[in-house]
Amino acid sequence: MTTKTVRNVHVRTTINGQEMEFLVPPYMSLLDALREVVGLTGTKEGCNDGNCGACTVDLDGRIVDSCLVLAPEAEGKEVNTIEGMATPQGLHPLQQAFLEEAALQCGICTPGFLVAAKGLLDNEPDPDEHRIRHWLAGNLCRCTGYDKIVRAVEKAAKA
């Protein structure tokens, strides 16, 4: 289908605390809407089929692969992305811990890991190593071997 033959859908949602509205084709993923329509490119595409977690966002308190969510499904919901994680007061403890523990190399998976890890710590402030590894198993990293990522999440939990 070309864009000319499809009527766009109006979506009203809250992204990183900001109410906003946009028009998207009905087939567009939330990932593409964030990146191409809203202009938030911190959320990354790694596979577009829900296997790598690079596009992880928080949707109404749940961690989702935004490539598997249609943008119109965000109607009336709250979306939180990597861009909303730091505040004017500073980095989130997870972001700080990732920097201090060298938990990123190329950095492409980092936004997804941070959003996913925040989803864990928001609900379970003191997870053990196995719980962290289990929670993050939906996010692929090919650079680090996960060691320093797990340590950074442990450190942030203690912060």
Next chain:
Amino acid sequence: MVAIYEPTQDLKVVGTRPIRHDGYDKVTGRALYGADVKVPGLIWGEVLRSPHAHARIKSIDTSAADAMPGVFATMTHADLPMAEDKDVDVGEGMVNVRRHAVNVMADDKALYKGHVVAAVAAIDRNTAQEAARRIEVEYEPLPVVNNVDEAMAEDAPLLHPDMHGNHLGQQIGGTNVAGQFRHQLGDPEQGFAESDLIVDRTFTLPMVHQGYIELHNATAFWDEEDRITIWSSTQGAFGVRSQTAGILKIDESNIKVNPVEIGGGFGGKTVVYLPPVAAVLSKKAHRPVKMVMDRTSVFEGSGPAPGGKIRVKIGVSNDGKIKAAEADIRFEAGAFPGSAVSAGALCVLACYDIPHVRIDGRDVLVNKPKSAAYRAPGSPQVAFASEQVVDEICDRMGWDKLQFRLENASKQGTRRADGPTFARVGLVETLEAARASDHWNTPLEKSGDGKLRGRGIASGYWMNGGGKSTCDLSVSDDGIVFMNEGSADIGGTRASIAMQAAEVLGIGAHDVRPSIPDTDSIGFTGVTGGSRTTYATGYAAYQAATELIEKLKSRAAALWGIDPEEVDFSDGVFSSKSDPELKLGFKDLARRLDGTGGPVTSTASVDLAEAGNSFAVHICDLEVDPNTGKTDVIRYTALQDVGKAVHPAYVEGQMQGGAVQGIGWTLNEEYFMTEEGVMANSSFLDYRMPTSLDLPMIDTIMVEVPNPLHPFGVRGVAEVPLAPPLGAVANAVTDATGTRFTDAPINPGKIVAGLAHENGA
């Protein structure tokens, strides 16, 4: 020319763990990767790929795509010029430009499933994808060459009937063997005759993928002056420039490659796939064109690591010495010549001091994607073979596996079979560190629940690279030093290069601010590959900083009205040799430079012929469930001669990441191909790289044997971590199960079958 240095002691910045300079951008989502690029007027490109692994392309009809609303341009191989028939260096291997152009877009034949046959540019990504599907291609399927045995069979279908392979110096036609070579040292027959035990085994490995998380991407704009601007995530912007120029047959100087971040490469982003296509589409559409591969296309249409067949034969005497060795390495190049077999041949027996060696290599064409570099290209595959043969020898002779490796270890002066002798290297020191490690000294406890536990050890080797790099420095009024350097930063090299300049300048790591400019704005710098960047670009930074200090000494002399020879510099302070009152810190001097002769800048470029080699030793404990064949790594220690760890946290990270890639390669990663040459597992779900849940912590022990070729003793550290794990993990599986597995990956199915065979089932 190579200068030999004594390692500098008492380092203040090198060896510390500052937050990397690009860190804040990368934890906040601000960092701009290739797919994030937006420019005014941007449209999307998409390609159509061959569904056949080998087929003649009889016709291509783009008219239905051209007629679609929103389509700006279509393209086939006819839109590419006839590129020159010459080889160019892509950083970790050579490619022939004409064949490279045919890989970028098929000519008269599709040579692998996923080979690009046509392309389209349209108003948005969805329209481009739909238009690509409307391009009609008529194929005549041809017989498929699936592996090296089929390729070398007498009546094998030929991938390139026009190709002549270089076989031991002879030009041979009518073959799928693109190259064949031999290295020989001493007299292997004599060495085997002197041996008391000879073990001779053949191993096979399938292709595997580097598995970088970022998809290949490119944005290109072809302007009115026939100049092309490119944004593309790459390990080397200058490589994108030279390859694109060669394929499009235009001058390199008419291409500018802009820096964007790269989301992993491991060797796979040294080769261009999309930039020439995006450029041609842009020319035809007169709009900037952006292209992003999907994941299946990355698996099927980029450059995996070669699979192949490796035979290793080693003879030992009863006193524990290796007397002779032979290796026969046949690598799947993919559909075009140029696998890592030449590098693999340099690595296969490099960990051992052996008097008599013969190594044969063959570069073999098969109907699979053209292989590319993958982290120590060729070394992991050959270590899977040689380290298992060493392990079997020790098992059969009842020898300690670490002691045997120590007694036969390569050291300074050992001659590699292909000729060169080692300078100062640290294999012995690394093995000794392994022998002293907690891991090696902690007995492996039996599993309580019937699982089979085992421990494996293996060594590995990588040459490391030198080559060309450029670094520019300028001093600001407030004493901050701005650095431009040309190396793509794939995992912390802004920091490791800036830290070397800061060390010389006597300022903090964050007082040097590194940038990576576009290819018009910095001198040539080679690809981030070959473990060359922290060594070679760091060397350029060292030289530029040294020159900067000399200039600042002159300025201090001018301020003080003394002779520049009278100015001393140490610990970040400029001082007069004769008048103790005259001294200025780096920043104090920077603030007073106005009026002393203009801005203070320096530049350095290097072309380093030699690098200083790396060795690593890995120890793996794992347990195998005999019922399911599932293997879990339960403890892992990576040891490595790192020369001098500039930023130890990122050196550890390289060691851990390489180890985990090797664990995945050994236990379950593979291109699972059908008889028709189709990859049946071309998604992350089915390819199944290790997740966080599959792994324990990866312990690291850095051994610092200074590289005599670098002022701080730096060696490349990034590639050798993938050399030992295939041997270490495979040997641990054998230790656990009592069964030797010679075909990778050693997945649950093979383990269950192997155990059943062992039990006489």
